[in-house]
Amino acid sequence: MKMKRLALLVTLNILSLPVLATEFSAGFLKNSDHSSVDLSAFSRDGYVAPGDYLLDIYLNDRLIRSQYTVAAVDAGDGRSLFCITPALTDMLGLKEESRRQLAPVEGTDGRCLNLTTADSRVQYSPDNQSLTVTLPQAWMEYQDPDWVPPARWDDGVSAALLDYNLMANRYMPHQGDASTSYSLYGTAGFNLGAWRLRSDYQYSRYDSGNGNVQSDFYLPQTYLFRPLPSLRSKLTLGQTYLSSAIFDSFRFAGITLASDERMLPSSLQGYAPQISGIANSNAQVTVSQNGRVLYQTRVSPGPFILPDLSQNISGNLDVSVRESDGTVHTWQVNTASVPFMARQGQVRYKVAAGRPLYGGRHNNNTVSPDFMMGEATWGAFNNTSLYGGVIASTGDYQALALGAAQNMGILGAISADVTRSQAQLPSAHTPRQTGYSYRINYTKTFDSTGSTLAFVGYRFSDRHFISLQEYLARSGYDGDYRQDEKQSYSVSWSQYLEALSMSASLSLSRISYWNTDGSNNWTLSVSKSADIGAVHGVNLSLSLSRNQTAYSLTQNQVWLSVSVPWGDSRQVSYSMQKDNRGSMQQTLNYSDFHSPDTTWNISAG
Secondary structure, three states: OHHHHHHHHHHHHHHHHHHOOOOOOHHHOOOOOHHHOOOHHHHOOOOOOOEEEEEEEEEOOEEEEEEEEEEEEEEEOOEEEEOEOHHHHHHHOEOHHHHHOOOEOOOOOOOOEOOOOOOOEEEEEOOOOEEEEEOOHHHEOOOOOOOOOHHHOOOOOOEEEEEEEEEEEEEOOOOOOOEEEEEEEEEEEEEEOOEEEEEEEEEEEEEOOOOOEEEEEEOOOEEEEEEEHHHOEEEEEEEEEOOOOOOOOOEEEEEEEEEOHHHOOHHHOOOOOOEEEEEOOOEEEEEEEOOEEEEEEEEOOEEEEEOOOOOOOOEEEEEEEEOOOOOEEEEEEEEOOOOOOOOOOOEEEEEEEEEEEOOOOOOOOEOOOOEEEEEEEEOOOOOEEEEEEEEEEOOOEEEEEEEEEEEOHHHOEEEEEEEEEEEOOOOOOOOOEEEEEEEEEEEEEEOOOOEEEEEEEEEEEOOOOOOHHHHHHHHHHOOOOOOOEEEEEEEEEEEEEHHHOEEEEEEEEEEEEOOOOOEEEEEEEEEEEEEEOOEEEEEEEEEEEEEEOOOOOEEEEEEEEEEEEEOOOEEEEEEEEEEOOOOEEEEEEEEEOOOOOOOEEEEEO
């Protein structure tokens, strides 16, 4: 009985030890006045003496900065904390709306932000001299270890550059004169700071062998541009082409400001739906398709958003969230895209102003009217995008376009828009005419068969619709000839035949006019990669095509090619082309890719 009481007494004494406060004796310090030393603060768990500390910074267990100076400050009531400055907050990559919700720490005059909330925390490790910040994934801007944020971009060195492509050909028939042709094209430029000067050039020379020599030199565009990282955009000045997803392209001299998706990580370019959910713990999120893992990441407890799906992913996606305790939640998301789709919240835009260049490719003279153009695409919702554009001129031409694009899940994706034009031709005796043009795009991926169907760019224009390029042509720069486009469409289909390791594709297109015959074109292609004996990676291709022009001229063609790799950086290929007019051409080609800067091609046929 006495032994039991003794054991109980010892147990109670042991259990009571952790609740005792830790006290330090000032007598161990070499200080004659022990009463002036206050060590009571160190009796509190987690207390850190104010001062500067050289720490490794971790964000959600990932090292983002080594040996970074962080100050520990007095927070009052005997407490201390590490000061999360605005500069350190920038390093964490918080979204602007999340950053605005952070409250300043009292007594720091706004120099320090409080990151210790119900969903986030800051933890100091004296053993590792590290500071770990844990934040919900949904609070942060996009994080990608393979992408460098704009704040760390470099303009590079100032330098001149010359890019060139040179091709030479000599034709020696059994009868008649031998002919020689040369072609040289490329880009010349100069870099100075963030500015880049570029000029595209083209030169060709043809010698028929009988004394007839023709040569031509052309500068398609000369322009100055620079990136604007804060806007994810590019500013361009000079002579260039108007590249628009809504309006027809034409040469002009002026200024362009356009968003540039190349400044985004590759996984955020183009369109893909955002996948969102809630994790109850540090969970693993997996996105797969037909059992193949496409994307996998870890998220912190709380709401999460996966905005970084590749734009090349389409079809039904399986999403699974595996919690730390092994619990798994699954659901499905379907994705499809058309050219005008944008990710939710993203805006793509382009604005331009200037004067058209017209009168032939060698004519760099500007013509009236001066114009302004603007277009934009907005990811209004996860599966819906709105887009539109406008052209206004100082002359008698205006155009307005509005449209919408929708991801319809298992039904594919579709976009539709309408463009309205108003024009008064200088030489016309008719009043101002107003016309409309309607366009539809559709695409659908069939997971079960591995095929993709795209009905791209069906467009119908009434008799009075005029594009700006047509307006310039009808205003006297190209005479009175006119081709009024009525309707056009393009259909493409692609299929991968897994059993045969073969790819097949079919494309159809047609353009019809109000005042002349239309043109039709179709192409069927099949390709296969095979191993023949000890030779690996042999590519076989066969294409059939038919082209009927607006003047009822029909051309049928058959094209066959075989390419065989020769080592790691060389290739030998044979091709044969035959048409319905009895013409046949055979070519043997050798290519050398051993240098990343220079490619050699030698052909005989």
